[in-house]
Amino acid sequence: MIQLHDKQFVPFISAKEINFAIEKMVSQIEDDFFDETPIFIGVLNGSFMVVSDFLKLYKKPCEVSFIKLASYEGTESTESVKQLIGLNQDLTGRTVIVLEDIIDTGNTLEELKKLFKSQNVKHFKIATLFFKPDAFKKDLKIDYVGIRIPNKFIVGFGLDYDGLGRNLPEVYQLKEE
Template identity: 80%
Template sequence: MEIKLHDKYFVPFISAQELDFAIQNMAKQIEDDFAEEIPVFVGVLNGAFMVVSDFMKHYTAPCEVSFIKMASYEGTSSTNEVKQLIGINQDLTGRTVIIIEDIVDTGNTVEELKELFKKQGVKHFKIATLFFKPEAYKKDIKLDYIGIRIPNKFIVGFGLDYDGLGRNLPEVYQLKD
């Protein structure tokens, strides 16, 4: 069933079950890799709030969670400029930090985050993203955990929005051709 947000139409793309399966797999992989540590998961707002929420339900080992707010989108296109709107107020020196992203496309936000956390002297810096658009990715930074690889099409739902609408959808829709 297609939906309309503002002036654009979107069609179903990824079901809630597929999303849950991808998030469970990422949580298990990360838990296996960092079982001996207490990682700090950093969700990137606004988009990743639903991913982080579901991820935390599946991650059973001790951990901490925090959020950072970055902005790089206007409408359906990246501005290629990333702004930090809300930062982290804790000392992360010597800690394992795992970024939880909703989506990585150009990689501009990932690059900005890597610089930011490198300055804080973290022990490990890892990136987990529910969605990855390999065709759009322009950086050399390794993504450590990828839930679902998708084509370079605009998507909404499960935290992702089109000019503020669609974040509350439990599944993902893509822009209709």
């Protein structure tokens, strides 16, 4: 068990399971876009670890860039997604694949879809390492999902509780009271 600020968390998903899920996403995307040079877009802050591990396994030509959005405060979604760092690249005609650490309520995903709609890209796909189907409130497609998880707050592998926990190489879930 670990303590972050005022809350306790228990082990949930091992580094090995995470790696297996990322390998699966890499091979699906390599197969689907074998004749393209995709540009992977990580959504900061949370996605830095999944982007790093994903790219180390991705063996075909590709580019990477980042945007920064934020919606979560503490253990709750604020419902408003702020763009903190935007896109600074022309994506016209490109195959764009967004890499997310987690899709929860879908608020961030909705904002991402709006953001890229006006960009005239060739393909636009969304890949997420973790997905909470029971929390997801939107009628939007997610193209690649690593691991489906129950609607519980998690930390580790890039995900934080008020800034802490991002550096953990495995995932922990909030301990029941």
